[in-house]
Amino acid sequence: MRRMTLLVLAALAVCGPLSASPTLAADKLRVVTSITDLKALTEAVGGDLVEVDSLARSTQNAHDLEARPSLMIKVRRADAIVLNGLDLDDWADVVAQGANNPNVIVGAPGRIDASRGLLVLEVPRSRIDRSMGDVHPAGNPHYTLDPGLAAQVTQNILEGLARLAPQNRATFERNRQQFLARLEEAMGRWNKLLEPYKGAPVVVNHNMWLYFLTRFGLVQAGSIEERPGIPPTPSHLVKLVNQMKQERIKVIVVEPWGDLKTVQRVAQEAGAQAAVLASSVGALKGTDSYINWVDSNVKMLAQALK
Ligand SMILES: [Zn+2]
Incomplete structure (x- = not known):
């Protein structure tokens, strides 16, 4: 009898809930992004299956953020963090460490690098000494401003979210396709x-x-x-x-x-x-x-x- 119960529990753990029910707050992935552009793109993919917060405010220079305790509090309970990378949001590393949250440290499944696979512009031929003050030592990090790169960026976000919630992959894919269709239509106008x-x-x-x-x-x-x-x-x-x-x-x-x-x-x-x-x-x-x-x-x- 006891063995039976364990088997049922194990099956439930593997398959998840048997019937689709409206998304409860507790089911949502809690995601933190470094900048608001990535918040918007994460919401486009995650829809109502994610709760997203951005560390930088929209009017801030993202190069300039400091790893303040208020940011660490935002990251403390996150399931995932979406980062711009290319040295724009290095401060987020300090924030993730300070938040004492194993979900978002380097190498954790909840760590999503939005820049994967992008062709980065202005990558310096020789190493730039950061003491010279140049804030683009790894190339130009501002790729989110190009709507033509949103397909790759949302693909990276999708892979990250699906890693944490594989049962929702189909929904993430549908959301992304719908977003890209609207983007393509807008691209024609632009x-x-x-x-x-x-x-x-x-x-x-x-x-x-x-x-x-x-x-x-x-x-x-x-x-x-x-x-x-x-x-x-x-x-x-x-x-x-x-x-x-x-x-x-x-x-x-x-x-x-x-x-x-x-x-x-x-x-x-x-x-x-x-x-x-x-x-x-x-x-x-x-x-x-x-x-x-x-x-x-x-x-x-x-x-x-x-
Ligand atoms: Zn810059």
């Missing part, structure tokens, strides 16, 4: 909107728009920051203004957390305009889903280039 500006040169504040600009055939001609994370010297800005005048560059793209004062001064001197785009999902009004976010950036950029 390509059309930016088509007239193919080849147009644009200056950026922080070098985080490269994937986005490249996707739509625009050219990043320079940056306000001298190197990623390093504020400009006066001589750098003089050179940049001259270049912008010569090449008739009309737009400087800047993040909400960027040094808007400097950007506006340079724009004015060069006869250009500053376009504040949403650097992360949720950074500006009406950008609270992945597709709305890209949509807003495409429209604002097209407007600025007009």
